[in-house]
Amino acid sequence: MQKLMKARVHITLKNGVLDPQGKAIENALGGLGFDGISEVRQGKYIEIVLENVSPAAAQASVESMCEKLLANTVIENYEIDLEA
Amino acid sequence: MQKLMKARVHITLKNGVLDPQGKAIENALGGLGFDGISEVRQGKYIEIVLENVSPAAAQASVESMCEKLLANTVIENYEIDLEA
Numbered sequence: 001m002q003k004l005m006k007a008r009v010h011i012t013l014k015n016g017v018l019d020p021q022g023k024a025i026e027n028a029l030g031g032l033g034f035d036g037i038s039e040v041r042q043g044k045y046i047e048i049v050l051e052n053v054s055p056a057a058a059q060a061s062v063e064s065m066c067e068k069l070l071a072n073t074v075i076e077n078y079e080i081d082l083e084a
Numbered sequence: 085m086q087k088l089m090k091a092r093v094h095i096t097l098k099n100g101v102l103d104p105q106g107k108a109i110e111n112a113l114g115g116l117g118f119d120g121i122s123e124v125r126q127g128k129y130i131e132i133v134l135e136n137v138s139p140a141a142a143q144a145s146v147e148s149m150c151e152k153l154l155a156n157t158v159i160e161n162y163e164i165d166l167e168a
Contacts, residue, residue, distance in 0.1 A: 004122060010129055025130065029149055036145075038088060038133040045094055045129035046109065049122040061120075065113055 003084075005050045007062040009070060010079045012043035017075045046070060058082055087168075089134045091146040093154060094163045096127035101159045130154060142166055 013019050019041050026040040048065070050058050059082060066078040097103050103125050110124040132149070134142050143166060150162040 012129070012131075022130075025154070028153055032149075032152055034145060034149060036135045036137055038135045039131075040133075041131045043129040043131070045096070045127040046106075047096075047123075047125045047127070049124075051120045051122045053120055061118060065116075065118060068116055069112055070109070 007048045008081045009046040091132045092165045093130040
């Protein structure tokens with residue numbers, strides 16, 4: 001039996017790091033007439049489907065992927081949610 | 085009193101739409117020695133902080149933002165989670 005596990009990874013800029021992309025969205029929304037917007041921050045969202053792994057192994061593996069490739073840990077945080 | 089509400093928006097490609105960015109991540113992870121990866125899909129994650137709105141008004145407003153600016157609804161789905 002093949003066991004699939006989905007990891008949902010959010011990568012966001014750390015607090016205090018400037019987010020020009022979010023600022024651009026905020027300005028564009030203001031230009032479209034949306035008001036009452038206090039802040040916009042843009043991040044990345046990655047779904048990874050893993051085969052034949054235990055939850056613990058999946059967590060460790062995806063953490064390692066974030067550290068090595070997906071996130072720039074100098075300026076970004078990552079958050080991993082696993083679902084079977 | 086100022087009431088802040090945070091909307092967490094996920095924008096993902098619809099099923100069946102090619103995701104070259106996800107494919108590139110998948111290949112790069114494979115090259116780094118991670119195996120057992122079945123699929124990678126990349127999406128966008130946007131946090132919008134709204135001021136002085138009711139939950140219903142916030143939901144309607146963020147839906148309208150997605151339709152008008154944030155998502156390309158021809159090829160993308162969006163999902164909104166509100167938290168007070």
